[in-house]
Amino acid sequence: MKSLIVDVGGTKTSFDLTEPGRKVQKKSFPSNSSLLRKQIQNFVSSNRRPKKSNLDFLTVGLRGVWTRKEKAVWGKRLKGLAKNVKILSDIELAYHNCFGKEAGIILNAGTGSIAFGRSASGRMARAGGLGPILGDEGSGFWIGREYLKRMAPQMSAEKIRKLAKDPKGVAKIAAFSTKVLRRAKAGNKEALKLVHEAQNHLFALVNEVKKKVGGPKMNVRLAGGLFENPLFKEMFVRKIKKSGAHRKKGSSRYMTHFCSKNESCSDLIII
Numbered sequence: 001m002k003s004l005i006v007d008v009g010g011t012k013t014s015f016d017l018t019e020p021g022r023k024v025q026k027k028s029f030p031s032n033s034s035l036l037r038k039q040i041q042n043f044v045s046s047n048r049r050p051k052k053s054n055l056d057f058l059t060v061g062l063r064g065v066w067t068r069k070e071k072a073v074w075g076k077r078l079k080g081l082a083k084n085v086k087i088l089s090d091i092e093l094a095y096h097n098c099f100g101k102e103a104g105i106i107l108n109a110g111t112g113s114i115a116f117g118r119s120a121s122g123r124m125a126r127a128g129g130l131g132p133i134l135g136d137e138g139s140g141f142w143i144g145r146e147y148l149k150r151m152a153p154q155m156s157a158e159k160i161r162k163l164a165k166d167p168k169g170v171a172k173i174a175a176f177s178t179k180v181l182r183r184a185k186a187g188n189k190e191a192l193k194l195v196h197e198a199q200n201h202l203f204a205l206v207n208e209v210k211k212k213v214g215g216p217k218m219n220v221r222l223a224g225g226l227f228e229n230p231l232f233k234e235m236f237v238r239k240i241k242k243s244g245a246h247r248k249k250g251s252s253r254y255m256t257h258f259c260s261k262n263e264s265c266s267d268l269i270i271i
Contacts, residue, residue: 003057004082006040007093008033010063010111010141011171011225015043033062040081055082061093063112064131091116091129098221105209107202110224111174113139115205117213125212127205132170138201140226143194144176151180151190177226185231198226199236206240 005016008031017025025047029039044055058081065071071087078085088096091114095106105117113136114129132141148160163169183191210218220240227233 001056002054003059004040004044004055005093006036006058006060007090008036008060008062009090011174013039015040017043017047031063036060037078037081040078044081057084057086058082059086059088059093061088061090063090065089066129089129091126094223098223099219102219103213104219104221105206105213106221106223107206108224109139109202109222109226111140111171112136113142113202113205113224115202115209117209117218119213123213125209127208127212138198138205140174140177141170142201143180143198143226144173146194146197147176147180148173150194181229181232195232195235196239199232199239202236203240203243 002017002019004018007014007016011031012028013031013036014028015026019025027043032039040058058078060074060078062074065074065087066089074087075085078087091106091108094108095104095116095118098104098106099118103118103120105115107113107115112129112131114126116124116126118124128135128137130136132145136142148155148163163172166172180191180194184195206220222233222236227236
């Protein structure tokens, strides 16, 4: 069976091609939903072997896609690329990669932010994921925006205005979070304060999902670009430990490269 998993995030799109008897093929591109079909076709074509060119399964996780109608629209757009095409939201895909069908909560913090969970009885809930205008608190974009508002007075109003009008402004503003994390690592008090505020927002998303799905104890896994940063990850784990949570190391059998690097998704946190 030849299968391709595509994770379309706010900044990059990741491809994971699996085929019996062959090493898993991985690649990433800048996210551009209008080019997604072409990107998939080109990626499959570049990894084609004689007489085994057709995809059996294509699973696509898309940021900003949630309702049945939205998934149906994308199903039509990608129809014919594989014998079986399945459309999920990006957070549903990340959840499946970390938990499979088990109960738990996944917190994804990258360009945007969202938490998604499922109880042992099958009850599902989400928090966040409303995008940069109405949500994404604690995300890379949120950190970048707050940095520009609070800590970058040297930037001219014209430069900030240009960023605000840039079609790729969200990703460019989110990129400033890297500068904030560098300053936080160096001990800058304002940067550390901003990181703590961001993590308070993220922890609130986890608690909101836990409250909705119920259960005295929930397994939590972390995913997304912010948790690729060791400082950010360790600060967050320390923060939630103060609430009585504890950390259990061990790889999830469902984990793939879509969970963050440094094995963030393999660190199980019980709250």
